[in-house]
Amino acid sequence: MPFANIKLPEGVADAARKEEIIHRVTAMFVEYFGERARPYTMVLVDEVADGGWGRADETLTLEKMGLKPKQR
Template sequence: MPFANYKFPEGILDHARKEEIIHRTTAMFVEYFGEEVRPYTVVLVEEVADGGWGRADETLTLEKMGLPPKRT
């Protein structure tokens, strides 16, 4: 079963962008493995709270990455 797990800072993706990621990822798996994998493809789009993740021993925030604060 093809599986993709994307993690994004909370609030930077709206519903339409999440849906686009799911559709495009599914299309990529189908292109690579064939149409028979479509019903078994799982795409998980997760949002991580601001400051809830890091890289190279540094906690990352939207501000540190130069991104606008999350949408409310």
């Protein structure tokens, strides 16, 4: 079963954007494995609390990255 776990900072993607991510990732798996993969593909979109993630030993926040959360 193809599986993708997408992690996003909390609040940067609304429901429509998450749906688009799910459709596009599924399409990528189908392109690679063929149509038979579609019913078995799982895409999980997780939101990570602001400040709950980092890179290169630095905790990142939306403010540090110059981003603003999307209104829900």
